[in-house]
Amino acid sequence: MMFNRASSTQNANISKHLKLLTRINTTHIQNKRSLYLSTTNRFNYINQNKILATKVVKTLPYFEQKKYLNLFSKNSNPSNIPNPPLPPQPQEDPKAKKTKSNILRNVLVATILALTALLVLQPYNPFPSIVSKELRQALWAERKHDYLKALTHYINALSNFEQGEHKVNKLSDEYTGIELKIMEMYLNLQMHKEASLVLLELCYRYYNYLNDSLRNDKKVNFETISRLYCRDLRTVIKFIDIQLQNQNTGMDVNSTIKLLEAHLKLAESEVFMKDMEIPTNLLKDALQSQVTATEGGDKNMKITPKFVNMITDENLSMDSKGFLFIDLNSNRKSFIFEPMKDEIFIAKDLLDTLYLQKNDFNKAIVNKRTTLAMMSAANCEPGMLMMTQANLGTVYYMRLQQLREDYKFFKEHPDKVKEALIDQENFDDKYNIFMNNMEQNINILIENTKECYNGILLFSNDNKKKLKYNLKDNYIDTKIGETISLCKYGMAVLNMNIYKEDSDANVDLHYCKRLLNDAKTLASDIGFIDILKQIDIESELVDNLLSN
Amino acid sequence: MGLYTPPPGEENHNKPKIEKVDPKEHDDDNNNSNILFYSRPSIGLRLWGPLVPASDCNWGLWLLTGTQITVGYIFLRRFRVSMKNYFMNRPITKQIKDIPSLNRFSQDSTGTIQFTKQSNGHFGGAQTFHIQRSPSKLELFTNKYKSSKWYKYIGHLTRFTYLLLGSVLTSLAVLEAMRLLLLDYDPWAEQAKAAREQQFYNDANQYYREGIDPSKTRIRVKDPSSGKLIDITNDDSLRSNIAMARAGVLHNKFFFEWFGPVNMKPFDFNEFLTFIEQYEMNKEAMKEAILANPKRLLKEQDLQNCKKLELALDKQNRDNRETFLNMGTKTLGHQMAGTVSNTTNSSPVVILPPNARDPDHMAFIDTWETNEPWNRLGLDIHMSARFIPSSTVYHNNDENFDDDDNSNDSDEKK
Numbered sequence: 001m002m003f004n005r006a007s008s009t010q011n012a013n014i015s016k017h018l019k020l021l022t023r024i025n026t027t028h029i030q031n032k033r034s035l036y037l038s039t040t041n042r043f044n045y046i047n048q049n050k051i052l053a054t055k056v057v058k059t060l061p062y063f064e065q066k067k068y069l070n071l072f073s074k075n076s077n078p079s080n081i082p083n084p085p086l087p088p089q090p091q092e093d094p095k096a097k098k099t100k101s102n103i104l105r106n107v108l109v110a111t112i113l114a115l116t117a118l119l120v121l122q123p124y125n126p127f128p129s130i131v132s133k134e135l136r137q138a139l140w141a142e143r144k145h146d147y148l149k150a151l152t153h154y155i156n157a158l159s160n161f162e163q164g165e166h167k168v169n170k171l172s173d174e175y176t177g178i179e180l181k182i183m184e185m186y187l188n189l190q191m192h193k194e195a196s197l198v199l200l201e202l203c204y205r206y207y208n209y210l211n212d213s214l215r216n217d218k219k220v221n222f223e224t225i226s227r228l229y230c231r232d233l234r235t236v237i238k239f240i241d242i243q244l245q246n247q248n249t250g251m252d253v254n255s256t257i258k259l260l261e262a263h264l265k266l267a268e269s270e271v272f273m274k275d276m277e278i279p280t281n282l283l284k285d286a287l288q289s290q291v292t293a294t295e296g297g298d299k300n301m302k303i304t305p306k307f308v309n310m311i312t313d314e315n316l317s318m319d320s321k322g323f324l325f326i327d328l329n330s331n332r333k334s335f336i337f338e339p340m341k342d343e344i345f346i347a348k349d350l351l352d353t354l355y356l357q358k359n360d361f362n363k364a365i366v367n368k369r370t371t372l373a374m375m376s377a378a379n380c381e382p383g384m385l386m387m388t389q390a391n392l393g394t395v396y397y398m399r400l401q402q403l404r405e406d407y408k409f410f411k412e413h414p415d416k417v418k419e420a421l422i423d424q425e426n427f428d429d430k431y432n433i434f435m436n437n438m439e440q441n442i443n444i445l446i447e448n449t450k451e452c453y454n455g456i457l458l459f460s461n462d463n464k465k466k467l468k469y470n471l472k473d474n475y476i477d478t479k480i481g482e483t484i485s486l487c488k489y490g491m492a493v494l495n496m497n498i499y500k501e502d503s504d505a506n507v508d509l510h511y512c513k514r515l516l517n518d519a520k521t522l523a524s525d526i527g528f529i530d531i532l533k534q535i536d537i538e539s540e541l542v543d544n545l546l547s548n
Numbered sequence: 549m550g551l552y553t554p555p556p557g558e559e560n561h562n563k564p565k566i567e568k569v570d571p572k573e574h575d576d577d578n579n580n581s582n583i584l585f586y587s588r589p590s591i592g593l594r595l596w597g598p599l600v601p602a603s604d605c606n607w608g609l610w611l612l613t614g615t616q617i618t619v620g621y622i623f624l625r626r627f628r629v630s631m632k633n634y635f636m637n638r639p640i641t642k643q644i645k646d647i648p649s650l651n652r653f654s655q656d657s658t659g660t661i662q663f664t665k666q667s668n669g670h671f672g673g674a675q676t677f678h679i680q681r682s683p684s685k686l687e688l689f690t691n692k693y694k695s696s697k698w699y700k701y702i703g704h705l706t707r708f709t710y711l712l713l714g715s716v717l718t719s720l721a722v723l724e725a726m727r728l729l730l731l732d733y734d735p736w737a738e739q740a741k742a743a744r745e746q747q748f749y750n751d752a753n754q755y756y757r758e759g760i761d762p763s764k765t766r767i768r769v770k771d772p773s774s775g776k777l778i779d780i781t782n783d784d785s786l787r788s789n790i791a792m793a794r795a796g797v798l799h800n801k802f803f804f805e806w807f808g809p810v811n812m813k814p815f816d817f818n819e820f821l822t823f824i825e826q827y828e829m830n831k832e833a834m835k836e837a838i839l840a841n842p843k844r845l846l847k848e849q850d851l852q853n854c855k856k857l858e859l860a861l862d863k864q865n866r867d868n869r870e871t872f873l874n875m876g877t878k879t880l881g882h883q884m885a886g887t888v889s890n891t892t893n894s895s896p897v898v899i900l901p902p903n904a905r906d907p908d909h910m911a912f913i914d915t916w917e918t919n920e921p922w923n924r925l926g927l928d929i930h931m932s933a934r935f936i937p938s939s940t941v942y943h944n945n946d947e948n949f950d951d952d953d954n955s956n957d958s959d960e961k962k
Contacts, residue, residue, distance in 0.1 A: 125913045132912045139915055140907035143898040155869045173922060180921035182869070194868050201861035208855050215838060222732040231922065237929045273830040274733075274823065325753065326746045328812045335735070335742035342930070349933040356935070379746055387934065394935035479932070486934065493937045500939075534936055541939060 126174050130160045138181070151185035154178055171209060171228065176202060192246045199239040203263065206232035210266055226339055229267050233343035236263045240350055257354045264347050267340055274336040278377050282370055304441055307369070307396070307448040309455030310389055315376040316459070322467055324382035324480065334379035341378055345371065352395070361399035368392040383479030386456055390483045393452030393490055397497070400445040404501060407438050449494050453487040460484050481526040488519035489535055496542060513542050588807065589736050589814045592616070592724030595717070602808030603736035604744070609728060613721050620717030627710035634703070639663060735815060735823035740808045747809035748795055755791035896924060 125132060138153030158178045161168055168175050179198055186195035206228055213220050240260060243251055272279045289305030317327035337344065348371045355364035372392060375385050410416060414431060460467050460480075492515040499507040520535045522528075588600040593612050601608030639662040645651045647661070683691065693699055727734075760767075767786065768777040780786055798804060815823070838844065899918050904910045 123911075123913045123917075127913075127916075132916075135916060136907045136910060136912050139898055139900070139910075139919065140904075143900050152873060155873055158869070177921045180925060184921065184924075194865075197861060197868065198865055201858060201865055204854055204858040204861060208851070208858055211851055211854075214834065217835075234922070234925050234929055238925060241929065241931070269834065273834060274735075274827050276826070276830065323753070323757065325750045328743050328746055328809055332739070332813075332815070334746070335739040338738055338742045338745070341742075342926070346929055346931060349931070352935075353933055379742075381749055384932070387932065391933060391935045394937045397937045398935075482934065486936065490937050493939050496939050530934065531936055534938055538939060 126172075128161070128164050128166075131157045131164070131178075134160060135178070142185070147185050147188045151182065151189065154182045154185060158182065170205065176231070187242075192242055196239055196242045199235050199242070203232055203235040203239060203259075206235065207263060207266065214266075214269075226270070229270050230340040230343055232263055233267055233340055233347055236260060237343065237347055237350060240354075244353075253354055253357050257351070257358070260347060260351050260354065264344070264351065267344055267347075271336055271340075271344070275333050277333065278374060282373060303437070304365070304399075304444050304448065306444065307392070307451050309451050310372050310376055311386055311455045311459045315385065316382050318467065324467070326379050326381065328379075331377050331379045334377065337374070337378040341380075345375060345378075345380070345384070348374075352391070356395070356398070359402070361395060361402060364395050365392070365399060368395055381479075383483065386483040387479040387486075389452050389456060390486045390490065393449050393487070396445050396449040396452060397490065397494060400442060400449060401497070403438060403442050403445065407435070407442065410435065410438070446494070446498065449490070453491045453494070456483060456487045457491065478526070481522060482528045482531075485519045485522040485526070485528055485531060488515045488522070489531060489538070492516045492519070492542070493538060496538070496545065499545065509542060509546050513539070513546070516542065584813075585810055586813045588740075589817065589820065590724060591727050591817075592720035592722070595720070601806045602740045603734065603814070604738075604740040605806055605808070606728070608806050609724070613724050613728070616717050616721035616724075620714050620719075620721060623710050623714030624718065625714075627707060627714055630703075630707045630710060634707070731824075733824060733827050735820050739814060740812070743809050743812040744799065747812075748799060751795040751798055752788075752791050755794045756788055758791075759787055760790060896928075 127135065134153050134157035138150045138157060141147075141150035141153060158175075161175060161178065170176075179202060183195045183198040186192075186198065210225070210228060210232065212218065213225065236259065240256055243256055285305065289303075315330075316324055317330060318324055348367060352364050352367055352371075355361070355367065368388065368391060372385070372388050375388055492512040495507050495512045495515075496509075498505050499509065499512075516535055516539050520532065520539075523531050523535065585598065587598045588602050590600050590603070590609070593600050593609070593616065595616075596612060599612070601612065603609070641660050641662050644657045644659045644661055645655055650661070651657065762779075767780055767783075769780050770776070771778050841847065900915060901910055904915075
């Protein structure tokens, strides 16, 4: 009974499949009758062994299947079905194929990654092998302090570099680096003139290239060009440094100033191209001072513009403990000075020194004021900013001394003024205007000097802020302490100057003495040796004045 | 640590006071100064939120861009595969009477036949005949779900999401890559670079003030004259060198390299665009101004002279080198060799790799880079001017120009 039922269900299944077969596979069976068993037999056969069945499927002619697939596709044209001869193609196992392609892909990815890693990690040697051989020898000799040998190796390296197969880029860091090394060796061998000539050539090369790129529509990478500006300034600074230290290299102050001014102007133009706010502000200030000058009288008689203290909370920031630091968000445009920020300010300081050598105080004052404005915009170190303002005070003071001497001179010899003036009508009036202008200028200079020094002293003495700074610090921020001692000393000197010129003025000499003593203790604490001698001289002067 | 408080109210104000840095106090300080983090700007990587690296961290930006492109590509590929599945699985319905092999008995049959392109085995093979078993409940449920319209809708939705995500991620990443590749002047990167340098100053200063804790580290040096050990733990130059080194270490850490200084606020997108625009406009204006300058010819003449001068200097330098090579080693060399060795102490020393025995055994390019002449020149020119007024004279000898010996400093560090 059970068996019967089972067989009956099996029969039902068979009949179902039979139907399916007849519906779909009739043609196939008709054509290939010889190949296949009859449908019923075949079904039994499959039931017996399924593994064999899959083999049968695999041997099933490929084109046969394709024919049927075409049959069911939408655009099929039943009459055009090709019926080619049937080469039975053994099909690969798809799994094996997949693993194979996977392995291939993995290997490919691994090689690409390895190559990139190699490219990134491997230090790239831009020098040809002959050059690097020479440089090796040269570095070794330099380390052993055999500068003659090192210099010959460096020179050989340079000539090898030039004669190499590829054309050398004379502005590249590699080529110029070797030239710089040659310069260093010249310096070590005390050949200052040769060294300065190398530097001069370098700075002219940069200067010409940069000017060309400005004038012609040359597309130069931004990073490259800002690097070149930086290099240009460095060479000029080093060149002038050598000139200052060795007077016999033969370049007078005027041409040095001209050189430095030209290069600085070029670098500044690049800086201000990024943002025009600072130059426009400076221009406005200059125009305003001109207006006040013309109100005062003659156009030729200028009045020094007033100085406003820059050492304020706006420009300096202090943490809760009273230490100064750079606030990254205070001057957000400070990035425009990168990457030649240091070089620009060093060059500006150098320019001031040169102006002072020529006793050209007016230019020095203008230069210092622009430097101060730029420094505060560039988020400079607080010590540097303070020192610049103190230096400005000193320059004002020097100009004051010069004017006083001129004033005395012209008061004693009015004829000299007569010679200087072109039209000599109403000479007395003009003479009076001239002398008045001088007096005005003197007063303004005194005020400005006071403002410079006092600004710093007020800032540092503010009890609420409790400014602190590192005392014995030779490297990280030396200048805060030095500036304060310099300002104290400067105030004393200024007061003494006023007292000497005008004894009616309300000057407390004891206060001067106290300031000097303060400055002395502070300077000896921080090791500011240069000022100590000056302080001693001034103290004697004060003592003399007091005893009189 | 030596501190100087200018108002001389306290006793012994001239003596440097020793101030111990209390760790608790330091922590409080850190907590009080509320550190704000601004997420770093970018055009195409905004979806990463606060993970975006600082704009001058090039490798980080490229890493993120690459990741984003890969993720976007994966999504696009998924979309393509799902589309293929969708079209492949849809059954094709045909009239039986249109199929020549089936219509031979009746041309008027109204029945249809369905065919799915993607089948498990091969059509017509033995797998068409499988024994049917009764499906389980789960299968029934999934079948029901699969045949419902919800399944269809969700399928559409996922496909659409794949397309959207893939295209958005890829196109944004490509935008960012374009910014990195094509943009010449990048204010964001410049700002980040500048901020890093300023932060270095702050960090070095802070580490200097902290100094070295003598209870943990003690550095002693043997005095050559007396033979005693001297404690130089809080010696001044040592302290500043250690402070610089610590700041340097901090700045080489992964976090700092990736994000830059934390409390720096980057420009927003409008400012960024304005800066680029200004730069380009000013450049053009500069060129126009040069052309319109009345003294243009004079200036050009000047420049021509400069070029001539450069050539002349080039020739001069070549001659100098040649004369040196010809006579230097023979005559000049012996004369100078004696004098040279005395005067060389001030010049900075070349740093060689520690194990180098002879010149051929050095890794050349590393040695060259440690002794990069341009960097050395940059340190060499570091100077500062201090003008000291005097009541007697006002001219030349008032100024005092000295070099900060930073070059020595960098040597000591290594």
